[in-house]
Amino acid sequence: MKVPSVLRRRAQSAESGGVVRLDRRTKNLTKRLKPGEIAVIDHADLDRVSAEALVECQVSAVINIAGSVSGRYPNFGPQILLDAGIELIDRAVPADEEAKDLFAVLTEGDQIRLNDGEILDEHDAVVGRGELMDRQALDRQLSQAQTGLSDQIIAFTENTMSYLREEKDLLLEGVGVPQVKTSFEGRHVLIVVRGYDYRDDLIALRSYISERRPLLIGVDGGADALLENGYAPDIILGDMDSCSDAALNCGAELVVHAYRDGRAPGLERIKKLGLEAVVFPVLGTSEDAAMLLADSKGAQLIVAVGTHASLVEFLDKGRSGMASTFLTRLRVGPKLVDAKGVSRIYRSEVKGWHIVLLVLSALLALVTAMAFTNFGRQVGDLLLARWNDVVYWLKELFT
Incomplete structure (x- = not known):
């Protein structure tokens, strides 16, 4: 796998220790990590997007209490960390057998030191230990994970059929899609997810965006990605847990992704900000909801940035529910174009x-x-x- 040059840089800190930051949700942790700090996570099958975010934070080391490669399928995250020169301690456990895990031993802001897989506190007492991941160990685990891929394909197929039974009315007839103020009819729609290669894709699409003026949908953190590149999203859709307050207040129409029973945890945040939102109950992911919304409202073309397009990417997301994305892509297929495809075939109209x-x-x-x-x-x-x-x-x- 080719790693972008920006991700190949080594962590700035040459120390074998640093300040600890802990969170069981990696995407929440990356919001407060600073260069040279040590990230303590609980992330089985560390995916590419999370690993890239950790590298961007310039952490000195990552301690994972779960298996970064569980064996379900060959995932990309650990390789990205090693390519960036970041120390990875895997399946870390506390030295005190009575402690539940490292989250019960370490506290945010603790100063620790790492030594060949051992975790030492500021008094040099061993508080935990794990497997120090190197290239040979990673290659061995990834090779073993190849054998588990067939089982994941079978499980993926079963989840696909289950989702189809539960959401056939939405997928086939568009039943349940909410009414929105924004007009989609006959327009190009650009859906941005903060996923694979979204930065490079947005740069490659500058001419297309400038000339075609597509309707812009930011899926959660994708709204911030649009703002960072100088674009104002027309719609922000998602759980509202990954986008900033600035994005939510930018004037875009807000659509909260809700559970099928109508519960919408993200709606509480919207109300606290004094904003209004439409609720969209759907079983799939937020990127699925964005595609279904655009398709049902008459979009002429849907361009996807940072979304999941292959089986390995679906598995890398770590959800059985990613089967919904497979079916959603089948549903909107004639209209859907991946951003990389647009950047390759689209040329500026100024010849x-x-x-x-x-x-x-x-x-x-x-x-x-x-x-x-x-x-x-x-x-x-x-x-x-x-x-x-x-x-x-x-x-x-x-x-």
């Missing part, structure tokens, strides 16, 4: 011959002005006189 034609038109206008106006004739006579002077000077030079 080279357009520029040549513009220059020729300007020259023609200049010649016409010189030929049919007194000022133009005077300028022409002056230029002709200067030209004759140059010719005469050249003749004198060689005779």
Whole structure:
């Protein structure tokens, strides 16, 4: 797997220790991590997006109390950390057998030191230990995980059929899609998820966005991704747990992704901010909801940034419910284009011959002005006189 150059840099801190930050949800932890700190996570099958976020935070080490490679399938996260020079201690357990896990032993802000898989406190007492992941150990685990891929495909298929039975009315007829103020009819829609290669995709799509002016949907943190690139989202859709207050207050229409029974935990945050939102109950992921909304409301084309497109990416998400994304893509298939495909086939509508034609038109206008106006004739006579002077000077030079 090719890792972007920005992710290949080593952590800035050369120390074998640092300040501890803990959170069982990696995406929440990355919001407060600082360079040189140590991340303590509980993340089985560490996925690519989470690993890239940890690298961007420039952590000095990652301690995972779960297995970064569980064997279900070959996942990319641990390799990204090692390629970035970040120390990874896997399946870490407390030294005190009576303690439940490291979250019961370590406290946010503790100063710790790492030594060959051992975790030492500021008094050099061993408080935990784990497996120090290296390239050989990772290659061995990933090789073993290949054998578990077939079982995951079977489970994925079963989840797909289950989702189809429960959401057939929504998938086939669009039943349950909420009414929104934003008009989709006949427009291009750009859906941005803070997932795989979303930054590179947004850069590659600058010409497309500038000329086509698609309707912009930010899925949770995708709203911040749009703002970071200078774009204002038209709609923000999701659980509302990964986007900033600034994004929610940017003026976009808000659609809260809810459970099928109508419960919408994200709605409480919206109300606290004094904002209004539409609720969209659907079993699938928020990116599924965004695609179904755009398709049901008459979008002409749907361009997806950072979404999941392959089986391994679905499994890398770590949810059995990712089967819903597979079915959603089948539902909107004729309209759906991945951002990488758009950047490869789309070219700016300003062609080279357009520029040549513009220059020729300007020259023609200049010649016409010189030929049919007194000022133009005077300028022409002056230029002709200067030209004759140059010719005469050249003749004198060689005779």
